[in-house]
Amino acid sequence: MPTQVTPSAFIPDTRTRILDLAEALLLERGFNAFSYQHLAKELGVKPAAIHYHYPSKDDLGTALVARQLRRLRKWRDLPRVADLPPARQLEALLAVYDEHLGHDRRVCLFGALAADFRTLPAPMQAELRTFNRELTEWLAQVLAVGRATGTLRFVGSPAAKATQVLTTLAGALQVARVHDETPFQVIMGQLRLELLVG
Amino acid sequence: MPTQVTPSAFIPDTRTRILDLAEALLLERGFNAFSYQHLAKELGVKPAAIHYHYPSKDDLGTALVARQLRRLRKWRDLPRVADLPPARQLEALLAVYDEHLGHDRRVCLFGALAADFRTLPAPMQAELRTFNRELTEWLAQVLAVGRATGTLRFVGSPAAKATQVLTTLAGALQVARVHDETPFQVIMGQLRLELLVG
């Protein structure tokens, strides 16, 4: 078993560096906007090294979405998130999208892949569906509790509102990409205005 | 000047057929998911014929967005749209997105291009920005009049609400692509529930 000693200046292994770079390029430029050659050049390795870790681009893409799904589950179950009151949980979610914006206006994973969805390998499609479903279920629960406890307000079912809000958030990052940060901030303000009580 | 006689079985000229096919492929599979070879094969011409009409893919893409902008302006100014009361104008807008859904779940132009925006040629970016800006301005006006006349309701500014609603609609078509028509219908229901009075 190889021992992962964490050095003070932590440099992840190549496998992770590939995934990190691919993710950055995916969220900044789109899935078809990078090749194994791009990744290799930027990482200072040969393209075949990428194929060694991720035999095909399908494998790489699937690993990318799978990791994001793991992150979602981890984040959602974090005490500092799970133990928050609903309104704060919603704020925590909005903060994640704010981070994306701050990170060179990256879109979210969903927004990056939705348009090209039909060209994606089946396992990647499946992972993305699961990701979106679990996130929506989580938000629906947050909204339900928030309305029951009087800290959040909305009409309609929590599930419907959750679907709508997440769709809006994904779209908001796309609009920021096309214009500037203004419409994103406008949409965030509108969501807060509508959802938060008082 | 060549006379365009409209035959009973109207077949557009090659120039238009290229644009139509490119648009269909763009909205169904994404901008990078088709090549001049694909277009040529499906149209029964050689790739160079496409280059004759649209020298580069950038030209083709720009023509695509430019046409959509012309369509928006035409639609918006149509008597059967411009003369409607605000609530009906909103319904007319929603009907357009419904049509997209019915058309093999095509995303809207904005949703198709937003993720890859940074990889698009500058003229295409500019046209898309104008497209989105004009559509948002139109909807903001509709919402403003609708609220003033008591047929539409929302909190916040008409401009902010228009940005939010259009972003949600673009996103709704993407979600339909990833899952099925259900979340789209859910979101549409939610929007109607929130915006329409009575």
Place this chain on the structure above:
DNA sequence: CGACTTACTTACTAATTAGTAAGTAAAATC
């Protein structure tokens, strides 16, 4: 009729793509 224009095709190039097969140096394991 003759010149010109339109709408192509044929034939090509140079670059890039994903992916493979074989070799290798170092590290881990027995």
Place this chain on the structure above:
DNA sequence: GATTTTACTTACTAATTAGTAAGTAAGTCG
């Protein structure tokens, strides 16, 4: 210390890409 495994590199292929240049047949026009 020998063997195996890990993490690559070198060298390659076959396919696809956007794009170009030159030729051509049919129609338009003065």
